[in-house]
Amino acid sequence: MTDPVPVITIDGPSGSGKGTVTQLVARRLGWRVLDSGALYRLVGLATSKSGVGFDNHNKISDIANKLNVEFNGEKILLDGEDVTDVIRTEAAGNDASRVAAMPAVRATLLDWQRQYARAPGLVADGRDMGTTVFPAAKVKIFLTASAQERAKRRHKQLKEKGLPANLAALTAEIEERDARDRGRAASPLVPAPDAIEIDSTGMDIDRVVEIVLRQAHAAYATPL
Numbered sequence: 001m002t003d004p005v006p007v008i009t010i011d012g013p014s015g016s017g018k019g020t021v022t023q024l025v026a027r028r029l030g031w032r033v034l035d036s037g038a039l040y041r042l043v044g045l046a047t048s049k050s051g052v053g054f055d056n057h058n059k060i061s062d063i064a065n066k067l068n069v070e071f072n073g074e075k076i077l078l079d080g081e082d083v084t085d086v087i088r089t090e091a092a093g094n095d096a097s098r099v100a101a102m103p104a105v106r107a108t109l110l111d112w113q114r115q116y117a118r119a120p121g122l123v124a125d126g127r128d129m130g131t132t133v134f135p136a137a138k139v140k141i142f143l144t145a146s147a148q149e150r151a152k153r154r155h156k157q158l159k160e161k162g163l164p165a166n167l168a169a170l171t172a173e174i175e176e177r178d179a180r181d182r183g184r185a186a187s188p189l190v191p192a193p194d195a196i197e198i199d200s201t202g203m204d205i206d207r208v209v210e211i212v213l214r215q216a217h218a219a220y221a222t223p224l
Helices: 018-029 036-050 057-065 090-100 103-114 129-133 147-160 167-183 205-220
Strands: 007-011 032-035 069-072 075-078 122-126 139-144 196-199
Touching (some): 007 018, 018 205, 036 057, 036 075, 036 090, 036 122, 057 103, 090 167, 103 129, 122 129, 129 139, 196 205
Parallel strands (some): 007 122
Antiparallel strands (some): 069 075
């Protein structure tokens, strides 16, 4: 019997830096990446494009089941259309949070996400990677930061892209999304019991990466 594929899960709220940390850790280790948030953003975008109301859970579950997605390098295609930038907007993030609260959608995407665990290893970024998708992972990180800090980061990103941004509105949206993610019945946003919690408020991203890499080294004997 072969050993299971090593998995590192990095969960946390929107804007905590988990996507950046995931990419940097995976690059250092030469492992695969699962951006689970992108899947929910794609379902939200596909729902919005279809004109289906966000209260129609059955239709949205069907949309998730038939999602026509292609990950082509750094590009993400939905029905052949490049939506790489579209799914990173605040609107897409809010729609993702709404569909992610639907148990049927989460169940549909569960097997899809687990199939990403292939050699040499996987770094999985999301909100329930350590609690639901990969509960047997030996390294589980719960990365957070204050809502104000996360709003500042997002505000800076939007400004750098030349997009309009209001700090107060971003803070309110983040707090609303946090409440929805933590309060949902299906896989709420909570740390796994055995997760290491890291508050990245005011912390250098390289420091966070080093903490994760040391945990990986201890659990999987990976190089530092």
